[in-house]
Amino acid sequence: VPTTRDPGGRLRAGGVDLLGIALDPRYGTPAYVYDLGGMTSEARALEAAFEGAPHLVAYAVKANSAGPVLRALAAEGCGADVVSGAELELALLCGIHPERIVFSGVAKLDPELDLAISRGQAGIGAIQLESIEEIPRVEARATAVGRIARVSARVNPGVERDMLGTHAHIATGHDEAKFGIPKEDIGLALDELRRTTHVQLVGFTSHVGSQFTSTDAYESAARSLFDIVRSVRAEHGRALTFIDTGGGFGIDYGEGCIPRPADFVSVARAGQRAAGLDDLALYVEPGRSLVGAHGVLLATTVQAKRTRSGESRRWLMIDAGLNDLLRPALYQARHRIVGLLAHGEDLAPWRVVGPVCESADDFGEHVLPSTPPHAVAILDAGAYGYTMASRYNGRPLPAEVFVRDGRVVTARRRAPAMEWVADRNIE
Ligand SMILES: Cc1ncc(COP(=O)(O)O)c(C=O)c1O
Numbered sequence: 001v002p003t004t005r006d007p008g009g010r011l012r013a014g015g016v017d018l019l020g021i022a023l024d025p026r027y028g029t030p031a032y033v034y035d036l037g038g039m040t041s042e043a044r045a046l047e048a049a050f051e052g053a054p055h056l057v058a059y060a061v062k063a064n065s066a067g068p069v070l071r072a073l074a075a076e077g078c079g080a081d082v083v084s085g086a087e088l089e090l091a092l093l094c095g096i097h098p099e100r101i102v103f104s105g106v107a108k109l110d111p112e113l114d115l116a117i118s119r120g121q122a123g124i125g126a127i128q129l130e131s132i133e134e135i136p137r138v139e140a141r142a143t144a145v146g147r148i149a150r151v152s153a154r155v156n157p158g159v160e161r162d163m164l165g166t167h168a169h170i171a172t173g174h175d176e177a178k179f180g181i182p183k184e185d186i187g188l189a190l191d192e193l194r195r196t197t198h199v200q201l202v203g204f205t206s207h208v209g210s211q212f213t214s215t216d217a218y219e220s221a222a223r224s225l226f227d228i229v230r231s232v233r234a235e236h237g238r239a240l241t242f243i244d245t246g247g248g249f250g251i252d253y254g255e256g257c258i259p260r261p262a263d264f265v266s267v268a269r270a271g272q273r274a275a276g277l278d279d280l281a282l283y284v285e286p287g288r289s290l291v292g293a294h295g296v297l298l299a300t301t302v303q304a305k306r307t308r309s310g311e312s313r314r315w316l317m318i319d320a321g322l323n324d325l326l327r328p329a330l331y332q333a334r335h336r337i338v339g340l341l342a343h344g345e346d347l348a349p350w351r352v353v354g355p356v357c358e359s360a361d362d363f364g365e366h367v368l369p370s371t372p373p374h375a376v377a378i379l380d381a382g383a384y385g386y387t388m389a390s391r392y393n394g395r396p397l398p399a400e401v402f403v404r405d406g407r408v409v410t411a412r413r414r415a416p417a418m419e420w421v422a423d424r425n426i427e
Helices: 018-023 036-048 067-075 085-093 110-118 134-145 183-194 216-236 261-274 288-294 327-331 417-424
Strands: 003-005 011-013 031-035 055-060 079-082 101-103 126-129 149-156 199-205 242-244 281-284 295-307 313-318 337-339 347-353 362-369 375-378 399-404 407-412
Touching: 011 018, 018 031, 018 295, 018 375, 031 036, 031 288, 036 055, 036 067, 036 261, 036 288, 036 399, 055 288, 067 085, 079 085, 085 101, 085 110, 110 126, 110 134, 110 149, 126 134, 126 199, 134 149, 134 183, 134 199, 149 183, 149 216, 183 199, 183 216, 199 216, 216 242, 216 261, 261 281, 288 295, 313 362, 327 362, 337 362
Parallel strands: 031 399, 055 079, 055 281, 079 101, 101 126, 126 149, 149 199, 199 242, 242 281, 313 347
Antiparallel strands: 003 011, 031 295, 295 313, 295 375, 337 375, 347 362, 399 407
């Protein structure tokens, strides 16, 4: 359970009193609070699910790229799945070995490819090819510096979008998505790879979507990937070292019990064994499931508003908006919202909204004390929260506070509004 209430009814995360943080002028609200201990436990449980078999948990840095988070996960043996040169540099700075980094993305820039090829003794673990057109580009960059670039082919297995059962914006493994090489084109990609001299195919990858609340679509996509690898291995598999079934493991945003990350690994391992491919390392790329439940976004109530005409409604206007947490506006995601003090008996439905001038800046209806709470916590905000935050409407990026075992480990305060003013005052 990521948050708990102490005997006095105050909400805690990682053993730290959240109201104390919300009121602390050193941070200010909106403030993300992350429990590094909780993230560490997630990583440990996932590592254990491999039962010593060769594997890599390549944490998807885009979910939460804060240094303390990356360092905590690296300490548990995680590698990284990055999608930009900046994420790659950050992962290296946080102690992740180049060999343990894979680089995804449909339009990697030349300097980003150069970085991936040049870092470490032999470049990063794999550049994940998302198109046939990328192959000659990687070949040219690697040839220019006299190195062999290790690559994997990201297969788009063309799973029916309905089967993916997730929001359209986070479904990536269907045939209208821009991601990956369509499975029907894999033969052509292998032909193109055969013509290269400085590119070595070391893996096959697929990532078909996010926030899966059952293992079915993941299992089906993994099976499709294993089938492909089995069929091409004899001819193209000499240098293969891994198969990567991607991330997408869902978390419980309050809608009920769902599989644990280890369950996704179990179905992938079973499929891998059934396909006779268990001599290859199994890579997975979880983002959300390692960090999502272990972060909250604290917000202070700015004012309550009541519409009295028509259908009366109570609005709770808080100082966090879609610029701080975009998921509700982008994916119609619902996050639970609770008061930082125990809720008494006197409750009322509140429509919780942010200050941004967009109707989509709306966190939905939540039952909260009828006397407006001073501050609230938006739960399960550890993934795709801060990393998607913006300064829209001249609002500074939120504070971030990192806690572990009952104390604040490190924090970054919210920037002063004048910083934005100075930044935008381009002469
Ligand atoms: C290539 C790739 N791998 C991994 C992930 C992580 O997904 P999740 O956070 O759902 O585990 C993503 C998410 O967009 C992705 O695009």
